[in-house]
Amino acid sequence: MNFTFTEEQLMIQQAARDYAQRELIKDVIERDHKAEYPTRHVKALAELGFLGMLVSPEYDGGGMDTVSYVLAMEELSKVDASVSVIISVNNSLVCYGIEKYGTEDQKQKYLRVLARGEKIGAFLLSEPEAGSDATSQKTTAEDMGDYYLVNGTKNWITNAHSGSIYLVIAQTHPEKKHRGINALIVDKNTPGISLGPHEDKMGMRSSDTHSVMFTDVKVPKENRIGEDGFGFKFAMSTLEAGRIGIASQALGLASGAMERSIAYTKERKAFGKFLFEHQSVAFKLAEMAVKVENARNLCLKAAWLKDQGLPYGFASAMAKQYAADIAMEVTTEAVQIHGGYGYVKEYHVERLMREAKLTQIYEGTSEIQKIVISRELLK
Amino acid sequence: MKILILIGNVPDTTTKVRFNADKTAFDPTGIQWIINPWDELALTRAMDLKETTGGVVSEIVVANVGRQETEGTLRKALAIGADKAIRIDADAKDAFYVASQLAQVAKGYDLIFAGIEASDYNGSAVGGMLAEMLEINSVSAVSGIQIENGNVKINREIDGGSQTIALPLPLLAIVQKGIAKEPRIPAMRGIMMARTKPLEVVQPIAVEPKTNITVFTLPAPKAACKKIAEDQAKDLIYLLRDEAKVL
Amino acid sequence: MSVLVYIENWDGKLKKVSFELASYASKLASEMKTSVAALSLGAVEESELVKLSAYGISTLLVNKDERFNNLDNQAIAKAVARAAEKTNASVVVLAHNNLGKAVSPRLAVKLKAGMVSAVHGLPLSIDPFVVTKMMFTGKAFGHVAIQSEKKVITLSSNSFGMIENQVTAAIEDFDPGVSETDFITKVEQTNKITGKVLLNDADIVVSGGRGMKAAENWAPIEELASLLGAGTACSRPVSDEGWRPHSEHVGQTGKIVAPNLYFAFGISGAIQHLGGVSSSKVIVAVNKDPDAPIFEAADYGIVGDVFKVLPQFIEAVKEIKS
Numbered sequence: 033m034n035f036t037f038t039e040e041q042l043m044i045q046q047a048a049r050d051y052a053q054r055e056l057i058k059d060v061i062e063r064d065h066k067a068e069y070p071t072r073h074v075k076a077l078a079e080l081g082f083l084g085m086l087v088s089p090e091y092d093g094g095g096m097d098t099v100s101y102v103l104a105m106e107e108l109s110k111v112d113a114s115v116s117v118i119i120s121v122n123n124s125l126v127c128y129g130i131e132k133y134g135t136e137d138q139k140q141k142y143l144r145v146l147a148r149g150e151k152i153g154a155f156l157l158s159e160p161e162a163g164s165d166a167t168s169q170k171t172t173a174e175d176m177g178d179y180y181l182v183n184g185t186k187n188w189i190t191n192a193h194s195g196s197i198y199l200v201i202a203q204t205h206p207e208k209k210h211r212g213i214n215a216l217i218v219d220k221n222t223p224g225i226s227l228g229p230h231e232d233k234m235g236m237r238s239s240d241t242h243s244v245m246f247t248d249v250k251v252p253k254e255n256r257i258g259e260d261g262f263g264f265k266f267a268m269s270t271l272e273a274g275r276i277g278i279a280s281q282a283l284g285l286a287s288g289a290m291e292r293s294i295a296y297t298k299e300r301k302a303f304g305k306f307l308f309e310h311q312s313v314a315f316k317l318a319e320m321a322v323k324v325e326n327a328r329n330l331c332l333k334a335a336w337l338k339d340q341g342l343p344y345g346f347a348s349a350m351a352k353q354y355a356a357d358i359a360m361e362v363t364t365e366a367v368q369i370h371g372g373y374g375y376v377k378e379y380h381v382e383r384l385m386r387e388a389k390l391t392q393i394y395e396g397t398s399e400i401q402k403i404v405i406s407r408e409l410l411k
Numbered sequence: 412m413k414i415l416i417l418i419g420n421v422p423d424t425t426t427k428v429r430f431n432a433d434k435t436a437f438d439p440t441g442i443q444w445i446i447n448p449w450d451e452l453a454l455t456r457a458m459d460l461k462e463t464t465g466g467v468v469s470e471i472v473v474a475n476v477g478r479q480e481t482e483g484t485l486r487k488a489l490a491i492g493a494d495k496a497i498r499i500d501a502d503a504k505d506a507f508y509v510a511s512q513l514a515q516v517a518k519g520y521d522l523i524f525a526g527i528e529a530s531d532y533n534g535s536a537v538g539g540m541l542a543e544m545l546e547i548n549s550v551s552a553v554s555g556i557q558i559e560n561g562n563v564k565i566n567r568e569i570d571g572g573s574q575t576i577a578l579p580l581p582l583l584a585i586v587q588k589g590i591a592k593e594p595r596i597p598a599m600r601g602i603m604m605a606r607t608k609p610l611e612v613v614q615p616i617a618v619e620p621k622t623n624i625t626v627f628t629l630p631a632p633k634a635a636c637k638k639i640a641e642d643q644a645k646d647l648i649y650l651l652r653d654e655a656k657v658l
Numbered sequence: 659m660s661v662l663v664y665i666e667n668w669d670g671k672l673k674k675v676s677f678e679l680a681s682y683a684s685k686l687a688s689e690m691k692t693s694v695a696a697l698s699l700g701a702v703e704e705s706e707l708v709k710l711s712a713y714g715i716s717t718l719l720v721n722k723d724e725r726f727n728n729l730d731n732q733a734i735a736k737a738v739a740r741a742a743e744k745t746n747a748s749v750v751v752l753a754h755n756n757l758g759k760a761v762s763p764r765l766a767v768k769l770k771a772g773m774v775s776a777v778h779g780l781p782l783s784i785d786p787f788v789v790t791k792m793m794f795t796g797k798a799f800g801h802v803a804i805q806s807e808k809k810v811i812t813l814s815s816n817s818f819g820m821i822e823n824q825v826t827a828a829i830e831d832f833d834p835g836v837s838e839t840d841f842i843t844k845v846e847q848t849n850k851i852t853g854k855v856l857l858n859d860a861d862i863v864v865s866g867g868r869g870m871k872a873a874e875n876w877a878p879i880e881e882l883a884s885l886l887g888a889g890t891a892c893s894r895p896v897s898d899e900g901w902r903p904h905s906e907h908v909g910q911t912g913k914i915v916a917p918n919l920y921f922a923f924g925i926s927g928a929i930q931h932l933g934g935v936s937s938s939k940v941i942v943a944v945n946k947d948p949d950a951p952i953f954e955a956a957d958y959g960i961v962g963d964v965f966k967v968l969p970q971f972i973e974a975v976k977e978i979k980s
Binding site for chain 3: 578628
C-alpha cells in the first residue's frame, strides 16, 4: 500500500487547480446563467493537454495515468463541472474507446485530433425510449455492403453541438439483440445528421446537450469499431472507464462545496461566534469530510486498478454511485450552511448542488450502478 | 542567448506563518512549497522571449540553492519550459551565502533573472549580490523587458515614476510585478518532457554566511475594530483627528 | 568608525524618506557613540541639502554629477562604497525603496558587509549587532544578527519616523571615483508621477478594492487622497483587472506600505493583502460585508456602502481642513 502521490501527479493536480481557480472561476457564474459554451476554456485546456491527457503520447496525448486524471477532474469540477464534463466525455469515453479498440487508421485519423483537443468527441448511446438500457437500441445501422445506413434519434448528448466526432451506438442485427449492436465513428458533418434544440438544463448549463437525429446517414464500413456486433461490449467497456471521470467530477463538486463551506464558517459569525464554533455546523463539516474522503478513495482505487491493468468495473461503479450520491448530499448541506447566501448565485454552492444532481443521472444512474455492483456480488 | 533564472522555493503565499516552540525556526509542517512568485513570472517572461524572438534565446536554465526536497520546484520550472535545472545542495543560509553559491554556476549567461525578493524572508539581496560577484550590470524593479538586436530594453519602476532604459548585455535583471501577466501553467507535454530534462546537482563551496536569524516574532494582535454606523461616517474622520491623532 | 547614510533625491529635491533616514542614522550613531555622515549624489538644490542639518547630519558628502540621476546601480554602489571607506563607516544605512534595494546588495559585496533589508527601527543591540526585520511580507518579524565588521541595512519607511535635531552641517565635495564606463544605463524615457504623493512616501494611503466595482468609480478615492495629501493604492484584483496600474497594488506580490493611516474601501482583506499593509499605524476599513477579514485588521470600521461613506468622509475632511 502506498498513499503518496508522485511529484508529477501533484504537478498535474496543481495545474488543474491553478487553471480552475484563476480562469474558470472568472466567468463560471455568467456562463451558467447564459448557458454559454466555454469555447475559450476548452481551447486553453486543450493547449495545456487536458483534453487528451490519458491518451498515449504516440497519438498526441499527455500519456498521464488515471490517478492524475482523477486529481485533475476533481480540481476542475470544484469550480466548473460543465467544463469537466466536456473533458471527461472527450477523454474517458471517446478517446479511450478509440485508443483501446480502434484500428490504426482510425487512431491516426480521429484520435490525434481528439487528443490535441482540436476536435471534440461525443458519445451517442442514450435514446428517447431507452435512457440507460444499452441493450435495446432503436437507432439502426443497416448493413448496405460497403457502408452502414444510420437512422434514429439519440438523446441527452453532451458535446453534440460543440463536438464533431461522434461515437454512435446503433443496432445492425435486431434479431441478435445486444450482440447485433455496432459502434461507429461518425463525422458530424455527414449529410442526414440534424440536431434538436439546445436543452435548457438545470445544471451544467455551460456544456451543450442536444438530441441528434439521423436520417439515412451513410457511414463507411471502415468506421466501425471492432468486429461486427462488438458495439454493446464496446459501450459497456467504455462506460466503465467513463464512470471514473464522472465519479471524479462528483467528487470535485462535493469537495468544492466542502471547501467553500469551511471557508465560509471561518469568516462568518452567528450569535457572536464563528459558524464553525457551533457544534451543529462543525459536525456537518466533519460528515462532509468523511464522505469526500471516502469518495476520493473509491475514485483513486478504481483509477489505480485501471492503471495496473486490473479489472476495475466493479470499483468504478462503486465510485460513481457513491461519489454522485454524496455529491448531492454534501452540496445540499453546503447550501444549508451558507443559509440565505447559499441560495444566491454569487456564492456558488447552489450551482454545485444543481450540478451534483446530474452526476446521479448521467453515464449510468445511481440505480444502474447498484445493478452493476449487485450483479458482481451475486456472481 | 542564454538565460539563467534564480529560483526560490517558498511557502505558499496563503500560508499562516508558524514557528517552532523556541521561535528560532520556521515550522514547515503542512506547508505547500511553491516557486517564489516573482521567479515564476521571470520564467514566464523568459519563455515568452524564447518563443517570440525566433531562436535568439537558445537556452533557459533555472538554478536554486536548496536540499533535495526543493527539487519539486525545479521540476515544475522544467515542466513550464526551462531546458535545464541546477540545484546547489545546501541550505539557503543567508543572501550572501546563497549568492556566493550561485556565483559558481551563473557564469557565461547573457541574461540573468532574479525576483525582487523572496516572499518568505523578503531579503531583496541575492540578485544584486550575485551581479556584483559576477561583476556584471544589474537593474532592479524591472517590470518589462524586450530584446532588440542583442540589447535589452527595460521598463523599470523608480521611486517617483517609471523609466524605459537600454542596457548592454550581460545583465542581471531583478524583476517584479508586471514582467509577465500571470505565471504559466505547465502543460501535460511539458510535465512529460520534464522527466527527461537534466537536473544537475552541484556541491556547495565553503563560505560563511554573514547574518543569522536569532528569533522570530509575530506582530502583536490588534485591538478590536471600532465600528461606526454608515450614516455617522463623518464621526470617523473626527475620531482619526481627535482620538487616533493621525490627521 | 562611523555611520554613513545614503540620502536620495528626486527632481532636484530630497526625497521625504531621506529625512527619516537622516534621523535614524544620527540616532544610530549616537547609540554607537560615533559620528554620522550623509552622502548625496546627483543634481540637487543646495537649499535642500542644508535641511538635513535639522535632522542631526553634521557631515555631508556631496557630489552633484548629473549622471547619478540616471540611477545606475553600479555607479551609485561604487560611489557609496568609496564614501563608506572614506568615512570608515561600520554601518551604511539606505532606504528600503526601489533605489535602496538596487544598490545595497552590490554595496554589501563591495564592503564585504553583512546586509539586512527592511529593517524596522533601531538595532536591538549594537554588539552583537541585531536588528528587527520584516519577514513573510509583514506576517512576521525576525531578529537578525550581522556578524561581519561592516554592515549594510535598508530601513523600512515609516518604521522610525523623523526626529528633529538641529546641528551645524559642513558640506564637503566628494570625489566618487567613478568614470564614464561606470554609467551604462541609458535612460530613454522617464514617466514621472506628478501632482500625486508617492505611495512609498505617503503618510496616508487611500486604497480601493473590488468593492469599488469599476475603474470609473475611483474619483471619490482620488478626491479624498488629494484632500488628505495621501497616496492612492489598490488591492490585487483591481490591478489585475486593469482598473488601476500595477504600481498601486499593495499586498504580498505588490508593494508593502506602512503609512500612519491606511484607508481600505471595498477591500475584503485577503491574507496576501493584509501582509502588505499590516504595519500601518491605523487602518480604516469600509466594506459592505460585516464579516470581511479586513475588519480583523482594522482599527476603525464602517459596515456599509463605500459609495455612501466616501462622500461623508470627503465632507468631514473638508470641514477639518477649513
